[in-house]
Amino acid sequence: MEPDARAEPTSPPPALPSDLRGDYSRAAADFSVSQDWDAYTQAEHALYRRLHARQSRLVPLYACTEYNRALASLDSSIAIPRFEEVSRRLRAATGWEIVAVPGLIPDDAFFTHLANRRFPVTVWIRKPEEIDYIVEPDVFHDFFGHVPLLFDAQYADHLYEYGKGGLKALRLNGLGFLARLYWHTIEFGLMRTPEGIRAYGAGLLSSGGEMPYAIDSPEPRRVDFDLMTAMGTPYRIDSYQPAYFVIESFEQLLEETAPDFAPLYAQLNSQPA
Ligand code: HBI
Numbered sequence: 048m049e050p051d052a053r054a055e056p057t058s059p060p061p062a063l064p065s066d067l068r069g070d071y072s073r074a075a076a077d078f079s080v081s082q083d084w085d086a087y088t089q090a091e092h093a094l095y096r097r098l099h100a101r102q103s104r105l106v107p108l109y110a111c112t113e114y115n116r117a118l119a120s121l122d123s124s125i126a127i128p129r130f131e132e133v134s135r136r137l138r139a140a141t142g143w144e145i146v147a148v149p150g151l152i153p154d155d156a157f158f159t160h161l162a163n164r165r166f167p168v169t170v171w172i173r174k175p176e177e178i179d180y181i182v183e184p185d186v187f188h189d190f191f192g193h194v195p196l197l198f199d200a201q202y203a204d205h206l207y208e209y210g211k212g213g214l215k216a217l218r219l220n221g222l223g224f225l226a227r228l229y230w231h232t233i234e235f236g237l238m239r240t241p242e243g244i245r246a247y248g249a250g251l252l253s254s255g256g257e258m259p260y261a262i263d264s265p266e267p268r269r270v271d272f273d274l275m276t277a278m279g280t281p282y283r284i285d286s287y288q289p290a291y292f293v294i295e296s297f298e299q300l301l302e303e304t305a306p307d308f309a310p311l312y313a314q315l316n317s318q319p320a
């Protein structure tokens with residue numbers, strides 16, 4: 048018997064980890080904060096420039112054309128970007144904007160922002176000793192990894208639909224499956240292009256090591272994107288992925304994630320863990 052789709056989720060969405068490093072004390076109810084751009088130090092801008100220069104050498108070789116085209120139009124290499132300035136251009140391009148946040152925010156707040164075409168971007172930047180790896184998303188991961196593709200209409204539309212789907216998933220106990228979909232696409236997705244396999248996932252685009260690894264190494268599996276397989280595949284948060292999902296285009300991603308996910312959640316929830 049199909050579980051009642053209206054059934055309350057067995058457990059509330061996981062609360063935020065307790066030891067987050069951002070300052071949540073000044074956050075509004077929707078977890079937005081002011082970016083306070085003048086508070087960034089020269090050292091922080093210099094670290095941002097260092098990260099931007101490192102990835103700017105890699106993305107022409109490893110990132111998809113849509114990303115490189117959008118990044119080229121953002122003169123964001125010389126300092127931590129002013130979110131409001133980028134939002135003005137983003138609104139004109141795809142109707143999206145940046146919302147400054149203190150770091151990871153609860154799922155319902157996160158999805159509500161996406162469902163209103165607002166992308167949460169963390170305001171703080173990592174420490175120099177974290178240049179190669181950081182657990183929580185910082186301003187470099189969020190801005191360099193996620194923001195440029197918001198200028199691509201099909202990618203932006205997918206993320207908007209994803210946000211609305213997320214709000215529904217919270218009610219249908221499908222959050223874990225949707226988080227996997229996000230992880231295997233928006234964070235670590237690959238795309239097949241005429242020039243070969245290229246990265247579009249933010250976790251790859253902002254990483255010095257994993258982007259070349261995901262594309263060049265014989266180690267990981269690279270599997271054609273399939274919605275149910277992606278939602279059924281757990282992801283690793285503290286190591287490179289053992290498998291990466293490959294889409295043909297953002298159009299395919301938009302089309303494949305258009306259907307109502309409720310029956311898929313029911314099917315996935317009824318599968319052995
Ligand atoms: N919060 N700021 C921020 N950024 C994220 O990517 C994020 C989040 N909260 C929840 C979350 N991602 C995931 O749970 C969803 O992608 C499923």
Ligand code: FE
Nearest residue numbers: 184234249250
């Ligand atoms: Fe991210």
